[in-house]
Amino acid sequence: MDKNLKRMATMHRMQTKGLELFYKKGYYNTSIDDILKELDLSKGAFYYHFQSKEDFFISIVQNMVVRKVYVLMIEPIEGKADPFTAIERCFENALATAQHNELDYGFVLGNFITEFNGRNEEISKYLKDIYKVWEVNLVTTLQKGKTDGFIARHVDSEGVASFLIASYIGIRVLMVEGNSRMLGYNYMQQIKQYLKSIAETQLV
Amino acid sequence: MDKNLKRMATMHRMQTKGLELFYKKGYYNTSIDDILKELDLSKGAFYYHFQSKEDFFISIVQNMVVRKVYVLMIEPIEGKADPFTAIERCFENALATAQHNELDYGFVLGNFITEFNGRNEEISKYLKDIYKVWEVNLVTTLQKGKTDGFIARHVDSEGVASFLIASYIGIRVLMVEGNSRMLGYNYMQQIKQYLKSIAETQLV
């Protein structure tokens, strides 16, 4: 364990910086040297720890993106009593971190899915798996919301789940331009409107 | 004019193939040679017609993407009597072309916005401008929908417009994986549900 410490530390530094740059500049537009330069490390160090650029990226996805999506996008909603409030709070928080220029892992996921689509089957698979977990968890929460009397029985949970995720990823694409605060605020209003429309008792 | 014909034809061939490959493989991951190889043309031909790769891409955006987004995503909705039906039909058509593996220009736009965000200011500007036109036109249609008695007066047209576009771009990101038909169908159901919730008379 003690021996692994340095190894782990270096790998983690590389992965953190790697994710940051891959996210900012894109995978294909970021070279290994770009990452190494910022860390004062050499090619040798990199290929001592990772087999290839692709292997490196996959390790980032599986070690950081998976967990973060889970912690930030899934856990805050999972099995909560009132699904509406949970979803609203979760999305609101995610948009807030995005506006502070921190890593928004919901968007990171959408970004990478877009970049690797049709270009790298293996990586795409890992990314889609994360989306699937997100979706399945949302569906479960929505189903529970039905039995708990929050959501109308006729509602299609899967449709709602993918619609919610899609709208979130989409609004983040649009938020890359200037008035992201306004867009984010307006988006939350519409999400609330939409959620209200699938509620058990329509109090409009 | 007669002389310009050949020039135009070659440029158009390059642009068509360029858009196809840039869309499929991404801008940074597609080389000029990739495009030229498929057209049996040389570097000389390319740089005779275009100043640079970037200039080439911008010409594609301004000549093809702008027009297609307008024809396919804006015009079918612009100023239509019943905005709901118009939006639903337009999105339905766009999703259908996407499922036939044809170029879906709504998604092409979202794709490129993602790829160039934070990487190329100039290109990003052109892309965002297209999005703006799309949004503004949607807002106008929605406003008209209010005065025509289709849409409730309290509705925030801008919020609805960006929400609609966001959800569309987002669902297309998710549709890159297998069950795109199901996703597309479910998406349309949710869009209808959402649109109903902003209608003048709530007949739910």
Next chain:
DNA sequence: AAAAAAACCGACCAAGTGGTCGGTTGACTA
């Protein structure tokens, strides 16, 4: 302190990349 193992260095390589440029082609003009 010596040996062994782990971590890291950086020069090097082949395969691209965007872009240049002197030259060829072939249709049109004088």
Next chain:
DNA sequence: TAGTCAACCGACCACTTGGTCGGTTTTTTT
């Protein structure tokens, strides 16, 4: 028929890329 010029060719260039490898430093083990 000779000349002109837009359109195109393809060898070439400087530079970057992912990846290799023999060697050095640092840390751990004995």
